[in-house]
Each structure stands twice: as C-alpha cells, then as structure tokens.
Amino acid sequence: MAPRKKRVGLYSGTFDPMTNGHLDIIRRALTLVDHLVVAIGINASKAPMLTFEERAALIEAEARPIAKRLGATITTASFSGLVVDAADEHGANVIIRGLRGAVDYEYEVQMVGMNRTMNPRVETVFLTASPETQFISSTLVRQIASMGGDISQFVPRRVEKKVLARSRKPRK
Template sequence: MIPLAEPNAVRPLDRHTGVYPGTFDPVTNGHIDIISRAARILDHLVVGVAANAGKGPIFPIEERMELVRAEMDAIAARTGTVIEVTSFGGLLVDFARDNGAGVIIRGLRAVSDFDYEFQMAGMNYRLDPTIETVFLTASETHQFISSRFVKEIAQLGGDISSFVPALTLERTLARVRSSA
C-alpha cells in the first residue's frame, strides 16, 4: 500500500515556475485576477511585460512594470508565491526558458479569445514542447475587461474606476488628460 501524503504537504514537481506575459497597458483588474489565480497554483510566477511598441502603448514599459509591481506584494503575501515583474521582447518560449518556466499562463475572457490563444499555444508547443500552456478563464466579474476598452473609455471621459487598481486609475487619468 502506498502511504498517503500529509494533506498540506507539497510534493516535488506539484508546483512549477510559470510566466504570465502581456502588454499590461494599462494593467486591469482582469490581469490582477489571473495573476492571483496563477499564484495559487505556482511556486514562482514571472509577469512578463512585453515591449510590444506595435500596439502603441500609452505608458512606457518602465511605468507599466511599476504599475504591475504595485499590486504584487499583496498577492505574494496571500499566496506564498514568489512573483517577479520583468520586461521582455522576442519569442515567448525564449522568455519562459530564460526564466526556468515550464508553464505559460494565458487568460481567457471569452470564446473569441480562445481561437487566437489556441493557435498561439500550438505554435509555442512546436517551438518548445517542454513548456506547457495553461489557460485560466477570467472570473465572471472580469470577463469583459480589456486594456483597449479601458483606454478608450478613459479617453472618452468614462468612469474606469471599477476596471483598474487605484494607482493605475490615477496614472491613466493623468495620462489621458495630458494627451488631450
């Protein structure tokens, strides 16, 4: 008979290092939700802020990293997961490999996200079959939030306070006002 593990014991290889990539322009409560949930299943999470100048970000990469970091201490304290925030460019599988990650975390908001994410997961697997993609579906209260919509609503004078953390709200409104 195989002895059962203690109920709270963590066996080696039960938890891994993962990366959660994104542009985070701006970081939303939906991103924070996915990070919180990923932190519950990983020992180490690297949040990768993509340079991605092609998307025309409103925040420089350093500020996007700062806004993500501002939310991580509470999540790390609550989950016991080590969370790092760093920038990256290039292939996602290279970023994952460089950080010792065997898992790529991707958030899904709606069925429309799935087709693109499914294709990306397949391509990443072909590039490096040792790295798995794990999809986390957004909580029902965050399924409709996207950075693109948040920016557009803010630029049109709408209330984005329920979509972003407090510091991000302050910085986004200041950025929108200064560009008007």
C-alpha cells in the same frame, strides 16, 4: 523522496494598463506556481500609454502583496520576442494565459500548438476570466479614460490615477 521542482509560471501581455482582469489571473496563477514572472511585451512599433517602468511598478505594487499572502513570489520582466523564449529565459515550465471568451480561445489554441512545437518542455495553462472581469480590456479602458469616462470599476486605484493623469488633456 526527491524534492519537488519549483513551479515557475510566465504570464505575458502588454498590461497597458493592467486591469482588474489581469490582476484576477495573476492572483489565480499564484495559487498554481511558486514563482510568477509577469512578462511585459515590448513592441518597438507601438507607442504604449504607460512606459515599461510604469507598468512594471504598478503590477508589482498590486501583485506583490497577493503573492506574499499566498506564499509565492512574483517579478516583472520585459520581452520582445517569442513567449516560449521568454519562458526559457526565466526558467518557466508553464505559460499562463487568460481567456475572456471564445474568440480568445480560438487564437490561444493555435498559439499552444505552435509553442508546444517550438518548445515541448513548456506547458500552457488557460485560466478563464472571472465573470465580473471577462468584458474588461486594456484597449477599452484607455478609450474610456481618453473620453473622460470612469474607469474605477475596471482597474486598481493606483492604475486609475496613473491612467487618468496620462490620458487627460489639459483644459484651456
């Protein structure tokens, strides 16, 4: 019997900041793959709240214990091009995508078709958001934090501290 091929997944996004929804998808993806690459998108025309290094450190701090508990491994990497190229670069045979609802689904189905045409060796797997996280978005978390709101329900504690430190303006 031939040894089973290592299942490598790639989960891409900006993760600015990582939310409980992202962490839920990461946890569930780690039950499907042996190794998960969390690919952090870098776009030179955008100014993220958190640096790549901060995002990578937060993801690894939150996700590594989960991976270890599930018998999998996880790494972070940056990418600035096509997701299918990032998957190839990291030896991933599956792209993990989280879906929050119908709007995400419509967009993602189009992307699957394009990605499959560009690289038929890489499969895409959709994981639907858990009911308790499907309304969370990084954009809303940043907005709430910038207005002094409580984001503790939407992000892990480490992320909350980093986002609040970055988003709060000094008081006069």
